[in-house]
Amino acid sequence: MRTFIICTLMLCSTAAVQAEDWLQFRGTFNNAIVTGPQLPDSFDNISWTAPLEGRGTSSPIVVGNRVIVTGCKGPRQDRLTVSCFNTADGSQMWHREFWATGRTICHEKMSVATPTPASDGERIFAFYSSNDVACLDLDGNLLWYRGLTFDYPNVSNSLGMSSSVIVKDGTVVCMAENDTQSMTFGLNAEDGTTRWQLERPRAANWTSPAVWPGEESLVLLQSSKGVTAVAAQTGKTVWEYLDGASTIPSLTVLNGMAYVPSNGLTAIKPGVSDSTVPEIVWQGSQLNPSTVSPVVTDTQAFVINGAGVLSCADATTGERLWQCRLSGKFSATPIISGDKLYCINEQGVAQVVQLGPEEGSVINSHDFSTTILAAPAAADGAIYFRGDNQLWKVE
Amino acid sequence: MQIRNFILLGGITFSILMLSTSEMKADVTSEIQTIQQIGHNAENYAAAQKALDSLQSSGTDALLPILYSLGDANPLAANYLRNSFEVIANKTLTDKKSLPLEDLLNFVRRTKNDSKARRLAFEWIRKVSPQEADQLVANFLNDPSDELRREAVAKILKEIDELAKDDASAEALKRSRYLQALSGASDDDQVRKIVKGLEAFEIKVDLQEHYGFLSDWYLIGPFDNKDEKGFDVAYPPENEIKLDAEYDGQLGKVTWQKYETDDDYGKLNIAEKVGPHKGAVVYAYREFVSKDEQPVEFRLATPNAWKIWLNGELVFEREEYHRGTFFDQYRIPALMKEGKNTLLIKVLQNEQDQSWAQDWQFQFRICQPTGMALRPEKE
Incomplete structure (x- = not known):
């Protein structure tokens, strides 16, 4: 009986941790929707602040009681870092550094640590603009390391690369698309070997791959040409949308639909008569995401344009419902918890927006007084922000 | 008899210790060599991963061999070795043990050693003995390592900043210190700062030449x-x-x-x-x-x-x-x-x-x- 209770408690505990993790860019489900406890309505309660070294514009991820943050140091940003903090008190659990094996030149606004890392709950996959990939266990022990530019020397972009890494069914998907040698890689999470690699459109691309949830093990790759759905295990194309797409904000997926920054915002779903060609459900030319990726709930779709205006549209029709002016310009993708949207502008002013059917209004804001370009992370009712030199937990 | 037994026992213990030490060294060398075989496109990764697991669980005796091996390591292998070094060094400090400070100092002082390895050793010296690290920096201005030179230049620039602004007697010292810093500076952010500082003394730096x-x-x-x-x-x-x-x-x-x-x-x-x-x-x-x-x-x-x-x-x-x-x-x-x-x-x-x-x-x-x-x- 005692054993049964212990086992049950352990199972519950594991399930709870998994449900509340934030394992990659825009969360475990890659759609910026918080599935755990509701986030606070304000930013008044900052639980702790942890110092960070160097630079970093990637989002934190949360695995159990660990917050993982990547960064880069040195005058050439060629020292790549992975730091792990305790969610309870912000104390540093471990810190690791690597030497970049690829180019570390990038635009001054971003950094070599712009791609957000990912985790499968057991391992951490840190990816950088230099196209280095470090896989560590949760205690910071290196498991494997790849240098994709070391392998393919013209895989780089002089402005820097920002595509976040995702992991889907044991495949680590690294987009390294650029003007010259443009490639996307599917690496075996176990050992770092290449499961597949694709020659991709030769054009600079800063978007991130997206997870397609459901029985089919697919990832979606967005580029200037459109969207390609590939099998996570093999890299084989399953369907393709070829009407062009943005190369900065990334598509998001919800309820079997992909919302693509293309001709404004375009909602597509897998085709029925021809499974290789997706069906266009609607196109919202008034919805223009700038740098920030769109976020979609069951009923509403949200984009923030270059002037900092939040637009809300009907998620089923694309019809614009309302607009709300936010403070400042944005690079960080917002997240949604319940009926509230959490965003932070480039000057570090975080804002909570109350979302309604007919209007949205900013109900709280907090000035973190530093440049913040990274999307926040959320887990266990707390929200995490990171700037170059600080990591905050707000409860 | 007791003495004989004691000597015998002591001898056996010593032999075991020697054997285990030499075996350990052999293992470390072998593991490092395996890691150095890593190549492009994940070549030799399976063997390297095993060697890495083993190397990371080594003791402080592995630190110097790892540093010496970095000079022969390709950029990927270097990161495996670096991680091993950091895991071992961290564990040593967590266990309240000491790093081999004198060995690390000597490794850094020897300028023929690999620049990256010397920098890594320097960083760990600085963690455990900032004073010793600071003493090393004074000799870095003409070092072959650009990262170590940067430390020396930064130190001089900091000293210049600390000189009293309105002290006329410090002006000549500032001027000479700027020129000294320029001799070792190769990073543009530092060079720009020096160039600006020298402008006050009507010295124009020939950047094309520099x-x-x-x-x-x-x-x-x-x-x-x-x-x-x-x-x-x-x-x-x-x-x-x-x-x-x-x-x-x-x-x-x-x-x-x-x-x-x-x-x-x-x-x-x-x-x-x-x-x-x-x-x-x-x-x-x-x-x-x-x-x-x-x-x-x-x-x-x-x-x-x-x-x-x-x-x-x-x-x-x-x-x-x-x-x-x-x-x-x-x-x-x-x-x-x-x-x-x-x-x-x-x-x-x-x-x-x-x-x-x-x-x-x-x-x-x-x-x-x-x-x-x-x-x-x-x-």
Whole structure:
């Protein structure tokens, strides 16, 4: 009986941790929707602040009681870092550094640590603009390391690369698309070997791959040409949308639909008569995401344009419902918890927006007084922000 | 009898210790060698992963062998070894044990050791003994490691900042300290700070000379690059270098012309010198006399597509247009031969019409492995 209770408690505990993790860019489900406890309505309660070294514009991820943050140091940003903090008190659990094996030149606004890392709950996959990939266990022990530019020397972009890494069914998907040698890689999470690699459109691309949830093990790759759905295990194309797409904000997926920054915002779903060609459900030319990726709930779709205006549209029709002016310009993708949207502008002013059917209004804001370009992370009712030199937990 | 037993037991214990130590050393050496076999495209990863697991669980005796092995490690293997070093060092400190400080200090002091390994050792010295680290920094100004030199330059700049601003007697010291710092500075942020500091003493730093920018080139062009089709077209300069030759160009006959730039950062503005042509190719040529055969790093900056040849051999190429221009944007390893070397750079402009896509230029220098400029010898 005692054993049964212990086992049950352990199972519950594991399930709870998994449900509340934030394992990659825009969360475990890659759609910026918080599935755990509701986030606070304000930013008044900052639980702790942890110092960070160097630079970093990637989002934190949360695995159990660990917050993982990547960064880069040195005058050439060629020292790549992975730091792990305790969610309870912000104390540093471990810190690791690597030497970049690829180019570390990038635009001054971003950094070599712009791609957000990912985790499968057991391992951490840190990816950088230099196209280095470090896989560590949760205690910071290196498991494997790849240098994709070391392998393919013209895989780089002089402005820097920002595509976040995702992991889907044991495949680590690294987009390294650029003007010259443009490639996307599917690496075996176990050992770092290449499961597949694709020659991709030769054009600079800063978007991130997206997870397609459901029985089919697919990832979606967005580029200037459109969207390609590939099998996570093999890299084989399953369907393709070829009407062009943005190369900065990334598509998001919800309820079997992909919302693509293309001709404004375009909602597509897998085709029925021809499974290789997706069906266009609607196109919202008034919805223009700038740098920030769109976020979609069951009923509403949200984009923030270059002037900092939040637009809300009907998620089923694309019809614009309302607009709300936010403070400042944005690079960080917002997240949604319940009926509230959490965003932070480039000057570090975080804002909570109350979302309604007919209007949205900013109900709280907090000035973190530093440049913040990274999307926040959320887990266990707390929200995490990171700037170059600080990591905050707000409860 | 008891004494005999004691001696026997002691001898056995000693033998076991010696054996286990030598076995441990053998294991560490073997694991390091296995890791060093890592290659491109995950070659030898399975064996390396096992060796890494084992190496990470080694004791502090593995730290020095790891440092020494970094000089022979490729960039991937270096990261495996670095992680092993950090895991072991962290565990040592967590267990309230000591790092082999004197060994680390000696390793850093020996400038022939690998620069990255010395930097790594230095960082751990600084963690456990900031005072010892600070004493090392004083000797780094002419160090072969650019990262360690940076420490020395930063220390001098900090000392200058701390000198009283209104103390006239400190002015001469500031001036000499700035000049001293300049002798070891190779990072542009530090150089700029020094240059600004020296302006107060009416000293103008010759940046072209300091960085070794190659300012004089023969240019020929334009050749055709409409629709970006000229990248893989081998125009005559790719087949022969005849500085008195005349060829058919994009708009008529073209010949080699000598140009020089007086830009502080060695920027040669092709659009200004040859003309603001669109969809065009220009070649730049010059010679460089090297004292010895030596490994170097070409440092190129350009917003245009380019190819570069050394002594007629293509070294690298990149077809990227207007993704910014940055100091030392490209670092390309090469091997110079003793005596005269020929350099040929193909610089391509496309037809983008945006205001920010009109630049057609390049900046070029050659650095030693230390990061300091390599200047041509006089013939």
